[in-house]
Amino acid sequence: MVVVLLNARRHILLLLLAAFSCFSVRLSFGEDRITFSTPVKGSETLLSNNGIFRFGFFTPVNSTGHLRYVGIWYAKVPVQTVVWVANKDTPINNTYGVISISGKGNLVVKDGQNRHVWSTNVTASVSPNATWVQLMDNGNLVLQDNRDILWESFKHNYNTLLPRMNLMTNLKTGENLGLTSWKSYVDPSTGNYTVSLVPFPFPELLTKYNNVTKWRSGPWNGQVFIGLPDMDTLLNIDGLNLNNDNQGMVSLTYANDSFMYHITLDPNGAIYQRDWRPSMNDWRVGVRFPSTDCDSYSRCGPYxxxxxxxxxxxxxxxxxxxxxxxxxxxxxxxxxxxxxxxxxxxxxxxxxxxxxxxxxxxxxxxxxxxxxxxxxxxxxxxxxxxxxxxxxxxxxxxxxxxxxxxxxxxxxxxxxxxxxxxxxxxxxxAHSELKTHSERVLIMITAPVLGVAFAATVCILIACWKFKKRPEPQENRSAEILLQRMEALTSGNEPTSNQANLKELPLFEFQVLATATDNFSLGNKLGQGGFGPVYKGVLSEGQEIAVKRLSRASGQGLDELLNEVVVISKLQHRNLVKLLGCCIEGEERLLVYEYMPKKSLDAYLFDPLKQKILDWRTRFNIMEGICRGLLYLHRDSRLKIIHRDLKASNILLDENLNPKISDFGLARVFQVNEDEANTIRVVGTYGYMSPEYAMEGLYSEKSDVFSLGVIFLQIISGRRNSHKEDNDLNLLAYAWKLWNEGEAASLADPIVFDECFEKEITKCVQIGLLCVQEVANDRPNVSTVIWMLTTENMKLPKPKQPAFIATSGVSEAESSGQSRQNVSINDVSLTAITGR
Structure with missing residues (x-):
């Protein structure tokens, strides 16, 4: 009996020693490797050296079956994000599987019945004991021996391009490293979309659906693909590099300091660039192609x-x-x-x-x-x-x-x-197509000339007589001064093209504008702002315009007018109002805009009758449109512009209630490397001002974001910022109170509230509160706001206390000197505020 017990103990000891020996071998290679003697089984995984990526078996989130795949995913990200799949078309239909080094030195995947599911399928020149697989911190899975890399996942792309991976085509060898989509978001099998880099005649990216072109990037010009909606977009991807040997081999790579960054082809054929934002605990979308319906290949057909x-x-x-x-x-x-x-x-x-x-x-x-x-x-x-x-x-x-x-x-x-x-x-x-317009104009001009020759002669004589009395016309001097001042204000931004661009800006004669507005009659008056009155006008050819006429008592002068002319004349976006021209004659200063038939946003939000026109979907679209216009100012235009006076009365609405940002008299142009500026002259509208600007004169993108947050809360609630609720709380304080009570949706205007929109309304209130946080660095930038608005089922960060929350009894001036009896279409606030 004693002998039996001793033998049993000895047997157990040997088993423990053997197990410890295997464990020691595994530890000697580290948790980022597979060797011949240390396979990965079941739920075990490899972890890269710095814990960035994992490799092993996974089941896609939200999939209905129990299929198991072998792949690589981000280890530190709570949202399952798979970047590479091995057995994409041969899943394992049970919970058990093994990843190991085979007797021939290959990496193989077997199911529970020991059947081969997938293999690297290379010829190893040494014994299997001398090969191993290592998961690198850049996401590359490498099969190697002591001398060479035998196989690597970076040479077998799937749907994701990681930093330092290649998109490559080699016509001589037939090699093509492109991207292929998943079949669906829960099915990693081979999908219908591919992205490839084609070399001739110029390198170009193509997205295809079952080999039919659906999107193209346009040719590469050495820096960017010139067919993108904004050619600078891809320059935001760090280290973008394209190599072309002009003999059929072309490759595209990018290098990023962070491995928490990738480009993905999704199952619907869209290319996304994403980077991980710990503050939001989610992926942020940077660029997306295609981004509009117009990006679809041949959307409008030939010509x-x-x-x-x-x-x-x-x-x-x-x-x-x-x-x-x-x-x-x-x-x-x-x-x-x-x-x-x-x-x-x-x-x-x-x-x-x-x-x-x-x-x-x-x-x-x-x-x-x-x-x-x-x-x-x-x-x-x-x-x-x-x-x-x-x-x-x-x-x-x-x-x-x-x-x-x-x-x-x-x-x-x-x-x-x-x-x-x-x-x-x-x-x-054909020449006839090019001359059609000029001939029509010639006929229109020639016919009346014969009938008014005498009158024209008299007018010329009178003009010559006046010219002798006034050696240099005031309007000519004003126009010359205008160009000089505009060129001075824009120096350093676009020195090679300023003069040509500025001279193309139409300069209207005062009499033309006076005639168009019926001598600035009260019947044509649209509103009254800090700048002065705004009039509707109709030019002789029938075009409707809005004319801002500087009031001599407004406290504003040529600097503000020139600033607005300089800034807005260089901007083109569907969510920015279009400047048609200006006029400077004598003491008259006028700006001419496209006419907005629906006037301004505040005319609808704060009017008990017009509020009903803005249903929730319209309000949501207005919020998104304002964001897109502001993003263009901050990031996407050739100039980096801080508006500094963003408010409801400076948001104009076209006939379809699409928003357009207006009034750039206070806007400031930043240099490319400039993020913040300081001023001792604080101007704007108090209810929309960020605290750092109002108190310290500091302004940046985040100052505009604060104003954007106030507008969001106003659009949601239909209330002015000075609207008082219980305990004399202003709008920001009231929204914060409801948020903390879990009743954020209660802020919504009763006219638009519907239970089916409750979740979306709550999200918009949360975004508005994130924008009005007291510390500027806590506020999101505009691109993040757009992402928050347009992305469903995402987890947003919790907002911190808004600025000015303790301020009670503060009235909100929509603009300095504004008449509350009129709706302002383009009012400018120039209220000076002294920091305390």
Missing amino acids: GSCNPGEDPQCKCVKGFVPRNNTEWTAGNWMNGCVRRAPLRCQRLGNRSGNGGGKRDGFLKLEKMKVPVNVEPSQANKEACPKVCLDNCSCTAYAYDQGIGCMLWSGELVDMQSFLGSGIDLYIRL
């Missing part, structure tokens, strides 16, 4: 141009008409447009000789996404148009500094009009 800011989005280029007018009118644009008049060489039988008729010309389209199927040319910028004109089959040309001369033949497909950056595209038209 059709798409503009996401217009309705309808598709229009035929000048000189072309719809191929099928019935389809086009119904919104089916895929068949595109056809020429209205044939080209000269087509009339001559495709000969480019000197036959009858005038030569074709070119129509210039600015800020365009260039069409597909570009052909390179060695011609320089000056010779490029001639090369195209001398070739009968050439239908368009363009020139980019990084690419050179580009030519197109045949139909022009996949064109888009951009608001920001883009390429000037020159489309070939």
Whole structure:
């Protein structure tokens, strides 16, 4: 009996020693490796050295089955984020599996019945004991021996591109490292979308659905892909680098200091760049392609141009008409447009000789996404148009500094009009199409001239007599001063193009504006602001305008007017009001804008009758539109602009109730590397001012974000900032009180509240409170606000106490000197506030 017990103890001891030996071997290699003797089984995982990535078996979140996959995912992220899958099309249908080194030195995956599911399938030149697999901190899974890397996941891309991975195409070897989407968000099997980098004639990214092109980036010019809505977008991706040997091999990589960063092709064919934000405990979306319907390949068909800011989005280029007018009118644009008049060489039988008729010309389209199927040319910028004109089959040309001369033949497909950056595209038209407008104008001018010759002669004589009495007309001196002051204010921002751009700004004559507004009659008065009165006008050609006339008693002068002219004349966005021109004659200072028929946001929010027009969906769209306009000012325009007077009365509404930010008299242009500025002259509207600006004169992007938060709360509630609730709380304090009581949705205007919107309303209140936090660094930037607004089921950070929460009895001035009997369309606040 004693012998049996001793033998049993000895046997147990040997087993423990063997187990400890295996454990020691595993520890000697570390938890980031698989060896021949240390496989990964069941729920075990590898963890990269610094704990960034894990490798092992996983089941997709929210999937209904029990399928198991082998993949790599972020270890420190609570939201399951898988970046690579091995057995994507051969899942294991049970809870047990093994990942190990095979007898031939390969990494293999087996199911519970010991069947091979997946393998690296390489030929190892050494014994299996000499190979191992290691999970790197950059997310790369590497099979190696003492001499070489035998296989790595970075050479077998799936749906995610991590920093230092390659998108690559090599026509000589047939190698193609692209991205392939998952079948769905819960099914990692091979999906329908792919992204690849094509080399000829210029490197370009293509997204395809079952091998049919759905999106293209446009050609690479050495710095960016010129077919993106904003060509600077990809420059925000750190270390972006494209290599091209011009012989069929092209590769694209990017390097980022943080590995918590990736680019993903999602199951719906969209490309997302995301980075992890610990403060939000979620992924932040940086860029997305395609970003609008207009980015869809050939959305408007041949010779059709798409503009996401217009309705309808598709229009035929000048000189072309719809191929099928019935389809086009119904919104089916895929068949595109056809020429209205044939080209000269087509009339001559495709000969480019000197036959009858005038030569074709070119129509210039600015800020365009260039069409597909570009052909390179060695011609320089000056010779490029001639090369195209001398070739009968050439239908368009363009020139980019990084690419050179580009030519197109045949139909022009996949064109888009951009608001920001883009390429000037020159489309070939028959001479008759180019001269149509000028001839019509000539006829319109010539006919009345014969009837008014005598009157014109008298006017000329009178003008000459007045000219002798006044050697230099005041308006000419004012115009010259205007250009000089504008150039001075913009120096350092765009020195090469200031003068040309500024001289293109229309300068209206005072008498023209007086006639348009019926001599600034009270019947045409739209409102009264700190700047002065605003009038509706109609120009002689029928265009409706809004005219801001500087009041001599307003305290504002030429500096504010010039500042607004300089800033807004350089901006183009669907959510910014458009400046048409200005007028400076004598003591008169006027600004001319596009007319907004719905006037300003405050005219609806704070009017008991008009409030009903703004349902919840409209209010939500207005909030998003304001954000997009503000994002353009802060990040997406060529200038970095801080508005400094964002408020409800400075948000104008077009006929479709789309918001447009106006009134840039107080705006300030920042240098690219400038984040904050200081002023001793604090101007603006108190109820919308951030505390750091009101008290210390500090302003930045976060100052505008504070104002944005106040507007959010006003839009949600339909109340002014000075609106008093119980205990004499202002709007911010009242919203904070409701939030802490778990009744945030109660802030909503009863007119728009509906239980189906309760969750969304609560989220918007939370975003508004995040924007009005007292410490500027706690507030989100505008791009984050947009992401919060448009992303469903995401967890937002909890807001901290708003600024000015203890301030009671503070009245809100919509603008300094504003008459409360009139609705302001473009009022400017210049209330000076002394910091305490």
